[in-house]
Amino acid sequence: MAISQVRARINSTWHTLTYNSATGKYEATITAPGATSYHQSGGYYNVTVEATNDAGTTATADGSTLDGLKLVVKEKVAPVITILSPTSGAYVTNSKQPVVFNVVDESGGSGVDLSSLVVKLDGAAVASSAIASTAIANGYSVTYTPVSALSDGPHTVQITCSDHDGNAAAAKSTTYTVDTVPPVLNVTAPTDGLITNATALTVRGTTNDATSSPVSVAIKLNGTDQGAVTVGSDGAFTKAVVLSEGSNTIVVTATDAAGKTSSVTRTITLDTSVPTIQSATITPNPADAGATVVISVQIG
Numbered sequence: 061m062a063i064s065q066v067r068a069r070i071n072s073t074w075h076t077l078t079y080n081s082a083t084g085k086y087e088a089t090i091t092a093p094g095a096t097s098y099h100q101s102g103g104y105y106n107v108t109v110e111a112t113n114d115a116g117t118t119a120t121a122d123g124s125t126l127d128g129l130k131l132v133v134k135e136k137v138a139p140v141i142t143i144l145s146p147t148s149g150a151y152v153t154n155s156k157q158p159v160v161f162n163v164v165d166e167s168g169g170s171g172v173d174l175s176s177l178v179v180k181l182d183g184a185a186v187a188s189s190a191i192a193s194t195a196i197a198n199g200y201s202v203t204y205t206p207v208s209a210l211s212d213g214p215h216t217v218q219i220t221c222s223d224h225d226g227n228a229a230a231a232k233s234t235t236y237t238v239d240t241v242p243p244v245l246n247v248t249a250p251t252d253g254l255i256t257n258a259t260a261l262t263v264r265g266t267t268n269d270a271t272s273s274p275v276s277v278a279i280k281l282n283g284t285d286q287g288a289v290t291v292g293s294d295g296a297f298t299k300a301v302v303l304s305e306g307s308n309t310i311v312v313t314a315t316d317a318a319g320k321t322s323s324v325t326r327t328i329t330l331d332t333s334v335p336t337i338q339s340a341t342i343t344p345n346p347a348d349a350g351a352t353v354v355i356s357v358q359i360g
Contacts (some may be wrong), residue, residue: 062114069108070131077109086111097133098170098224104130138227139165139172139199141219146236151272151318155209155240159217163229164199170224172199177221179204210238212271239318243269247312247324255329259303263310265324268295272317280311303330336360 066077066086071093077086097104107129108122123130143161146152159179163172174193179186181204190207193200204217218233247265250256267275277289281301291297301310310326338360347353 063111064114065110065112067110069110071105092131092133095133095168096135096170096225097131102130104132107131134225135166135169135223136225136227137166137169137223139163139169139221139223139229141221141229141232143219143232143234146234148234148236150234150236151239151316152236153238153240153318153320155212155238156206157210157236157238158203158205159234160201160203161219161232162196162199162201163219163221164196165223167198169198170227173222173224174200177202178219180218181206182215183218212238212240214238237272237318239269239271239316239320241269241271242320242322243267243275243314243316245312245314245322245324247326250310250326250328252326253328254326255331256303257330257332259330259332261301261303261328263299263301263312263326265297265312266295267291267297267314267322269314269316269320272320275314275316278313278315280313282309303328305330305332 063079063086066079068075068077068088068090070090075088075090077088079085080087093105100106102123104123106123108120109126109129110118110120112118121129141161141163143159145160146157163177165172177191179191186204187207191202191204193202214235214237216233216235218231220228220231222228245265245267247263249264250261263279265277267277269275273295275291275295277291277297279286279289279299279301282304286299286301289297289299306329308328308330310328311323312326313321313323315321336359337357339358341356343354343356344351345353
């Protein structure tokens, strides 16, 4: 009995197959569905084939009976990794600084495969227990938090991930510097408790930070910022200030690139008053040669 028609249904659309005498098979060239089959039942498009003979008898088969009728379709768009914090070049004071990032696939794609997510700290893969994720639109918001405190200095976190169709996102990384130690600050002048009659005073000192130089210096006199302070490559700085009569408070603050600070306070007294000699007596006066006399002076 001759075959009168062979057709196949893919994704609800029927396609007619033509007999190929060279292969002895019925064939058709069609375009695969435009969406991944990952979300289909079983992870494939179930293709139905129907063959009809001249007598009108029809036979059918599909993926439930023939594995060859299970059409697997994979999309080719890779997910995207976006690191939110810390940004590359950042300085942080937390030795267990969380790294926050998103992994997002395209709408209608196979979706982000969290089992493929790899986070590396300084080249070594971190434990999955240090990674927490929350579902967002088309992907996940992920936070990696170091289990152990990181040493002061630069650290690099690299992230890779794929979708369920095996498309690998472009690897992303961030390099940041951990700095938990405040800068060293040494104010060499003036000394604390200084009493002076000069209104002009120079504040001097040195500062440095081994992890996150350069260090900036700010000086406040009686609560008022004294403007820009130049810090040399050797960490030395000077700043001229003008004192007010009476007690003056000078606060010097050094701030490193991570925002850690050290402060030194000096209390200085400006006394420009001139003493007045109101009276003086010498007793006895006149005095015998070689005798002892008492000088008494009254200061106002």
